[in-house]
Amino acid sequence: MSPSVPARFALVAGTATALVLAGCTSREETPAAQSNGSGPAASAASSAPSADGCTIDKTGYPKVDPKTAIVGFSQSEKEANPFRIAETQSIRSEAAKLGIPADHLLTTNAQSDLNKQISDIKSLLDRGAQLLIVAPLNSDGLQPALDAAKAKKVPVVTIDRQVTSKPCTDYLTFIGSNFIEQGHRAAAALAKSTGGNGKVAILLGSSGNNVTTDRTKGFKDELAKTPGLTVVAEQTGEFDRSKGQSVMEQLIQSHPDLTAVYAENDEMGIGAVNALKTAGKNPGKDVKVVSVDGTRNAVQLIADGSYNAVIESNPRFGQLAFQTLQQFEDGKPIPPSIVITDDAYDESNAAQKVGNAY
Numbered sequence: 326m327s328p329s330v331p332a333r334f335a336l337v338a339g340t341a342t343a344l345v346l347a348g349c350t351s352r353e354e355t356p357a358a359q360s361n362g363s364g365p366a367a368s369a370a371s372s373a374p375s376a377d378g379c380t381i382d383k384t385g386y387p388k389v390d391p392k393t394a395i396v397g398f399s400q401s402e403k404e405a406n407p408f409r410i411a412e413t414q415s416i417r418s419e420a421a422k423l424g425i426p427a428d429h430l431l432t433t434n435a436q437s438d439l440n441k442q443i444s445d446i447k448s449l450l451d452r453g454a455q456l457l458i459v460a461p462l463n464s465d466g467l468q469p470a471l472d473a474a475k476a477k478k479v480p481v482v483t484i485d486r487q488v489t490s491k492p493c494t495d496y497l498t499f500i501g502s503n504f505i506e507q508g509h510r511a512a513a514a515l516a517k518s519t520g521g522n523g524k525v526a527i528l529l530g531s532s533g534n535n536v537t538t539d540r541t542k543g544f545k546d547e548l549a550k551t552p553g554l555t556v557v558a559e560q561t562g563e564f565d566r567s568k569g570q571s572v573m574e575q576l577i578q579s580h581p582d583l584t585a586v587y588a589e590n591d592e593m594g595i596g597a598v599n600a601l602k603t604a605g606k607n608p609g610k611d612v613k614v615v616s617v618d619g620t621r622n623a624v625q626l627i628a629d630g631s632y633n634a635v636i637e638s639n640p641r642f643g644q645l646a647f648q649t650l651q652q653f654e655d656g657k658p659i660p661p662s663i664v665i666t667d668d669a670y671d672e673s674n675a676a677q678k679v680g681n682a683y
Contacts, residue, residue: 419644592618592620
């Protein structure tokens with residue numbers, strides 16, 4: 326995929342960039358705080374008009390009413406992590422709020438299998454889906470499913486990860502975060518918490534995923550402004566808590582002088598905290614920890630003093646996804662990429678804002 330650009334430019338003039346959202350499955354090793362979808366919904370970073378955006382007239386698709394249409398939602402990964410739980414709940418909750426009958430919202434879960442997601446989307450179409458919301462597993466590989474939707478003139482909104490296909494041709498639009506900007510913010514938070522000095526380990530997300538690429542690029546680009554911070558190790562934990570813990574255990578052995586960790590999602594960050602505690606270190610103090618997501622567990626760790634900062638990646642897409650579909654059906658132009666705003670948590674606000682976490 327192509328790299329993303331700062332969020333403030335993504336909607337102006339209706340230009341698109343490759344942005345992806347990340348929320349990745351994990352195996353829970355310890356009981357998790359209950360995930361919820363009650364925090365603030367995702368909202369667009371800009372409401373600037375996009376006169377050259379995609380319209381229903383350009384596509385030639387039939388007009389349908391999202392409130393009465395059959396809507397299909399394809400979830401990419403098992404709901405074993407707070408991001409996916411909150412994401413799916415957000416879609417269901419918004420559909421209920423709009424009065425969409427329960428039997429008109431069709432949902433599938435690809436269980437982290439690309440071929441299954443392709444099959445799932447085709448199945449949703451066969452079951453009569455007139456509108457589709459898709460959380461892609463990968464940026465590449467969904468073209469057969471998108472072709473099937475296009476053949477049936479069904480608009481597709483992608484959320485949290487963008488596909489490499491062409492907006493307004495293969496799919497309608499992408500709704501998600503600016504992951505490069507998330508990396509920038511994480512690096513700035515780490516520089517603040519460390520005082521600008523230290524040795525940093527990066528726990529990378531899944532290989533070949535644009536979330537990983539963008540969050541890594543953004544972090545390194547921003548970290549370069551703080552020469553006292555040096556990246557001495559980076560290794561993939563695959564967005565997984567137990568793998569993040571295992572990797573961190575290895576890094577503690579090979580780099581005992583580590584003073585900071587950047588985890589590209591909260592689950593790996595929590596795994597790192599577990600490893601640090603087992604090794605007799607004091608996370609949040611001896612070793613600073615910053616990650617991206619905004620899960621209840623990670624934010625609570627900040628409040629408890631074992632974590633330093635979390636850059637939010639808001640999974641509550643329901644309202645914005647249905648709003649976008651409604652605008653499209655109403656004949657309004659839709660930009661190829663809709664970047665959302667994300668919050669941030671640190672020692673100054675975590676205790677007060679933990680209720681917003683998912």
